[in-house]
Amino acid sequence: MKSTSSLKLMLVDQSTPRRDILEKILRDSGYVNVFATSGLSDVFSLVDRIAPDVVLIELDSPNRDTLEQLRAIREQRPTPVLMFAHDQDAQTVHAAVDSGVCAYMVDSVDLNTVKPAIALAMATFNAYRRVRAEADAYRKELGTQKRLDRAKSLLMEKHSLSESEAYRTMRKMAMDENKKLNVIAEGIILGHYC
Secondary structure, three states: OOOHHHOEEEEEOOOHHHHHHHHHHHHHOOOOEEEEEOOHHHHHHHHHHHOOOEEEEEEOOOOHHHHHHHHHHHHHOOOOEEEEEOOOOHHHHHHHHHOOOOEEEOOOOOOOOHHHHHHHHHHHHHHHHHHHHHHHHHHHHHHHHHHHHHHHHHHHHHHOOOHHHHHHHHHHHHHHHOOOHHHHHHHHHOOOOO
8 A cells, every 4th residue: 555645646626715725634644746626527537647546526515427527437547536525415425436436524624534534435445446356257257157058058969968078078179279168168159169
């Protein structure tokens, strides 16, 4: 994990006085790489250009356009997002989290809460990334297994083989051709092998 002083933060707040206060709190907390902007309308392009370690957004209430940009960040430029908002409505919080916000803070930020809030956003983001990677790997494995089963089934039907014979046939083909079993299975499904 990067040290506080090496983290690159992007602070977004349309209220200049509030943004200046939060920027001072961040700098007083040891964060030296703080890029502050009021550009709420182009958050995605700024994240893409600046490549921050964490995005901090302070606003009264997230609107649909802001949430759409956060969704784009989550999908195209995954970055931990910490939102400070004054809207306590449960639907608003859920919408923000669904859009990619890792931590939603309702209270005003101060020197005592900023570091734990940033740590929470980063930890939540990293946990989400791990779960997503595991789910992707599981989906890929499941797809591979389905292809293997389909190829075995085709061999069983075409050559009147048992399941174990079909599997052994596929393994032998893979060894003979120095290919992975899933490549052989795909070839069987596509009709490249008789």
